[in-house]
Amino acid sequence: MMLSTRSLSIGYRRRGRPDAVLAEALDLRLQPGELVGLLGPNGIGKSTLLRSLGAMQRPLAGRVLLGERDVARLKPQERARRLSMVTTAAPRPRLMSGYALVTLGRHPHTDWLGRLSAEDHKIIAWALQAVKGAELARQPVAELSDGQRQKLMIARALAQQSDIMLLDEPTAFLDLPRRIETMALLKQLADETGLAILVSTHDLDLALRNCDRLWLMSRAGIKAGAPEDLALDGSLGATFHAEGIHFDQRRGSFTLDQSAGPGVYVAGDGEPAIWLRRALTRAGYALTDRSGRIELSHQQNGRGSSWQLRIKDRISQHATIEAALNELERRTK
Amino acid sequence: MSQLAGKPAAAKAAELSRQRLIERETSGAKPYLLMPLLALLAVLLLLSLALGSASIPLEQIITVLLGGQADHQSWTNIILKFRLPKTATAALAGMALGVSGLLMQTYFRNPLAEPFVLGVSSGASLGVALVVLSSGAVGGALLAGLGLAGDLLLTAAAGAGAALSMSLVLLVAVRVRSGVTLLVLGLMFGYLVGALVSLLLYFALPERIQAYINWTFGSFSGVTAAQLPILALFVISGLLLSAALVKPLNALLLGEDYARSLGIHLRWTRFAIILATALLVSAVTAFCGPIAFLGIAVPHLARGWLGVSDHRLLLPGVCLAGACVALCAALIAELPGNNLVLPLNVVTALLGAPVVMLVVLRQLRGRA
Numbered sequence: 001m002m003l004s005t006r007s008l009s010i011g012y013r014r015r016g017r018p019d020a021v022l023a024e025a026l027d028l029r030l031q032p033g034e035l036v037g038l039l040g041p042n043g044i045g046k047s048t049l050l051r052s053l054g055a056m057q058r059p060l061a062g063r064v065l066l067g068e069r070d071v072a073r074l075k076p077q078e079r080a081r082r083l084s085m086v087t088t089a090a091p092r093p094r095l096m097s098g099y100a101l102v103t104l105g106r107h108p109h110t111d112w113l114g115r116l117s118a119e120d121h122k123i124i125a126w127a128l129q130a131v132k133g134a135e136l137a138r139q140p141v142a143e144l145s146d147g148q149r150q151k152l153m154i155a156r157a158l159a160q161q162s163d164i165m166l167l168d169e170p171t172a173f174l175d176l177p178r179r180i181e182t183m184a185l186l187k188q189l190a191d192e193t194g195l196a197i198l199v200s201t202h203d204l205d206l207a208l209r210n211c212d213r214l215w216l217m218s219r220a221g222i223k224a225g226a227p228e229d230l231a232l233d234g235s236l237g238a239t240f241h242a243e244g245i246h247f248d249q250r251r252g253s254f255t256l257d258q259s260a261g262p263g264v265y266v267a268g269d270g271e272p273a274i275w276l277r278r279a280l281t282r283a284g285y286a287l288t289d290r291s292g293r294i295e296l297s298h299q300q301n302g303r304g305s306s307w308q309l310r311i312k313d314r315i316s317q318h319a320t321i322e323a324a325l326n327e328l329e330r331r332t333k
Numbered sequence: 334m335s336q337l338a339g340k341p342a343a344a345k346a347a348e349l350s351r352q353r354l355i356e357r358e359t360s361g362a363k364p365y366l367l368m369p370l371l372a373l374l375a376v377l378l379l380l381s382l383a384l385g386s387a388s389i390p391l392e393q394i395i396t397v398l399l400g401g402q403a404d405h406q407s408w409t410n411i412i413l414k415f416r417l418p419k420t421a422t423a424a425l426a427g428m429a430l431g432v433s434g435l436l437m438q439t440y441f442r443n444p445l446a447e448p449f450v451l452g453v454s455s456g457a458s459l460g461v462a463l464v465v466l467s468s469g470a471v472g473g474a475l476l477a478g479l480g481l482a483g484d485l486l487l488t489a490a491a492g493a494g495a496a497l498s499m500s501l502v503l504l505v506a507v508r509v510r511s512g513v514t515l516l517v518l519g520l521m522f523g524y525l526v527g528a529l530v531s532l533l534l535y536f537a538l539p540e541r542i543q544a545y546i547n548w549t550f551g552s553f554s555g556v557t558a559a560q561l562p563i564l565a566l567f568v569i570s571g572l573l574l575s576a577a578l579v580k581p582l583n584a585l586l587l588g589e590d591y592a593r594s595l596g597i598h599l600r601w602t603r604f605a606i607i608l609a610t611a612l613l614v615s616a617v618t619a620f621c622g623p624i625a626f627l628g629i630a631v632p633h634l635a636r637g638w639l640g641v642s643d644h645r646l647l648l649p650g651v652c653l654a655g656a657c658v659a660l661c662a663a664l665i666a667e668l669p670g671n672n673l674v675l676p677l678n679v680v681t682a683l684l685g686a687p688v689v690m691l692v693v694l695r696q697l698r699g700r701a
Contacts, residue, residue, distance in 0.1 A: 087590050089588050094642060
């Protein structure tokens with residue numbers, strides 16, 4: 001099943017004033033089995049788009065279609081069987097076990113009492129297994145960490161066995177290993193189960209590495225495409241340009257615009273050279289392409305390794321990058 | 334179920350019961366914990382029938398309950414005409430107030446929410462106060478000489494006030510999206526009506542004020558055997574509606590957005606919750622007065638005892654616990670072996686306020 005929009009316009013209705021339109025004339029497609037990353041600066045309307053797609057909020061105009069049917073016209077239970085959500089809300093219900101939380105995901109499939117069949121229990125166990133959260137089943141949700149709770153919320157959405165899953169910043173508040181794990185999990189789910197996943201995130205790097213496609217949201221609207229295409233045609237850089245962030249086409253990552261210092265040349269491509277360049281960028285120096293006034297290099301000789309700094313014709317040796325940077329700063333200020 | 338098809342029925346049943354055990358274990362639900370509550374309720378019911386200004390032996394009570402005659406005709410009369418209606422009223426009111434508190438606490442995701450916050454008791458108070466004032470204006474003798482008719486008038490007015498305020502809340506609830514907004518509106522409505530009641534009381538005659546105050550004290554003894562079926566009808570229909578809501582209530586534990594994404598029809602659920610509350614609370618308030626603290630305290634007691642948030646277990650638990658607490662309060666209020674009867678609200682406050690304090694303190698500790 002495919003999620004698509006027809007001239008969708010999202011935002012908020014305001015009494016006595018014109019509508020606050022966040023984006024309009026959107027024609028988007030979310031295909032089975034693909035992981036799509038929704039990227040954009042804060043406040044651009046990513047959450048509003050997700051809420052509109054999930055029928056939690058009425059669009060200002062246009063339609064959201066699940067297959068051929070309008071999401072807003074589907075009965076709540078039928079919609080829940082096709083579309084699951086993980087929102088930014090972080091409920092911590094008291095006296096509820098991890099298992100009971102995931103059980104809630106079976107709601108659209110069970111009777112009025114929510115009775116579970118053996119099949120339901122199998123699906124719940126599978127969902128817990130999929131997020132590597134089997135050991136959380138017996139623990140009280142209120143006592144779990146953010147990362148553990150997020151795992152269970154995703155397992156709950158999985159237990160819904162929907163065709164489409166929308167996640168609003170599932171990696172916020174998680175530490176780096178957990179973020180990498182979560183994005184890898186989503187990619188794996190999309191690949192293996194044919195689930196169509198749309199995930200909004202601020203982890204640009206992780207999105208670039210994992211997503212099949214990106215939706216770049218900016219004031220101009222939404223631009224969709226493969227991450228690499230969007231990087232090469234400059235869209236990625238343009239989306240975040242206003243934030244004072246610079247997209248480094250060569251390295252495929254974002255850096256803050258702060259390279260106002262003097263240019264420094266670093267020779268070579270080995271590991272020491274890579275880390276040397278990172279250090280210089282961090283300290284606010286621009287990197288130059290060819291040998292010039294200032295040059296830094298890594299020296300290997302019989303006594304061990306050292307870092308050699310050359311400014312015009314004065315050469316000095318340093319034991320660490322830190323020491324070399326200190327010397328560089330002292331001499332250039 | 335599908336992959337089980339074809340297996341012998343016994344194997345299917347074994348598989349299912351094994352799965353239920355897994356579920357029970359992992360969700361922490363212990364249905365057998367309801368049994369002690371049930372036993373306690375039975376004891377309290379008998380005590381409530383036995384104790385009072387005249388103590389009646391247990392076997393005599395059982396004889397009367399089974400349709401026989403007690404050794405003394407007066408005992409039969411006391412049991413059937415006074416203690417049975419009072420006991421049934423207390424049990425019904427306890428269930429109703431407890432369950433309505435549970436509904437509100439879950440819906441608003443606020444451990445201190447209860448039906449009175451929505452302005453129901455204020456509405457009932459307004460109805461009663463209106464009767465008090467108008468009787469004062471029309472002629473002083475109107476109520477004082479009427480006795481039972483006056484009581485009925487007061488009760489009807491309270492019911493009308495409660496139903497009116499509940500319909501107002503219902504009207505707003507269909508339009509207002511957020512639970513918190515509804516809670517604030519209910520509180521403000523309560524203050525507004527409270528001010529009107531104070532104004533009416535300010536201009537009322539002293540003896541009318543006394544009648545009003547008596548109603549606000551709360552009592553389970555005012556319901557006659559003839560009125561009991563009306564109360565029971567309201568309470569039981571409210572409880573049945575609540576039972577039909579256990580699944581949406583469980584989903585609402587995650588908040589409205591998640592409940593909706595789990596396929597809950599939010600607007601209907603909200604409407605049904607408030608309708609159930611109206612059914613449960615308006616009749617009880619009209620017949621027994623505005624009884625405080627049961628609505629807040631009972632759900633917390635039941636949660637503490639059962640250790641779950643699953644409404645499939647919590648709802649029967651709250652029913653039993655509510656009936657037990659109400660019967661307890663009524664017993665304490667009557668001070669067995671003594672002719673003195675304490676106002677019911679004094680007892681419920683003494684029992685309920687510490688529970689509320691504990692809840693607040695525990696919440697603070699949880700946040701720190």
